[in-house]
Amino acid sequence: MITLDQVGKTYPGGVTALRDVSLTIEGGELVGVVGPSGSGKSTMLNLIGALDLPTSGSVTIAGHELSRLSDRQLSALRGRTIGFVFQQYHLAAGVPAVDNVADGLLYTGLGLRERRRRAGQALERVGLAHRATNRPHQLSGGEKQRVAIARAVVGEPDVVLADEPTGSLDSRSGMVVMRLLRELNAGGTTVVVITHDREIAAGLPHRVEIRDGQVRS
Ligand code: ADP
16 A cells, blocks of 8 residues: 655755665555654655655655646545545634545545535544534544544545644543544544553554654654
């Protein structure tokens, strides 16, 4: 599903965040990415998510080598194949939960009614059907992250990428979020989770350990 072949990433300004990273993630895997702050984890997730391109080497997602795609094709790949979950939720302020989730379907061209119907179902899957009309400021951190997960999965992507999804949550809400990601994976979705949390990392079936921009194990 995801192949990084001798990938390097140097940012404008000269910071080299990844060097010579080769990695394969099969469809249906649940993978944790661990490593100290600044080691290159988010950079790697951004490349896997087609949000950024490597400066050397190649990244292939679901059979598509990113450097061969136009900006438009990259957006389409992101929209159809990948769902994102971020530490700080990235929900639109003042917008009801159901519409935040429905935004995950904007690329599909479906009408608003159908987007909302599917968003309602996705909220049900994360146990938040009763919060559909609440705005983000009316939700707890754990609920916001569950809305963000509903948005990530409403389009039924092959891959869900989560960057420190429990990083801003108390441990109980964190467990709920991890349980949702596991259930998603059990249904066949490939899930990649960056985490600082040793306990969470220890419970994941596959782990990639990054240090100083390189895969250590
Ligand atoms: P992690 O997610 O493990 O904390 P990052 O991938 O965010 O690590 O960062 C790796 C290195 O790249 C750090 O030295 C960071 O300062 C640098 N970096 C990250 N993003 C950028 C950027 N957009 N521009 C320049 N340097 C960056």
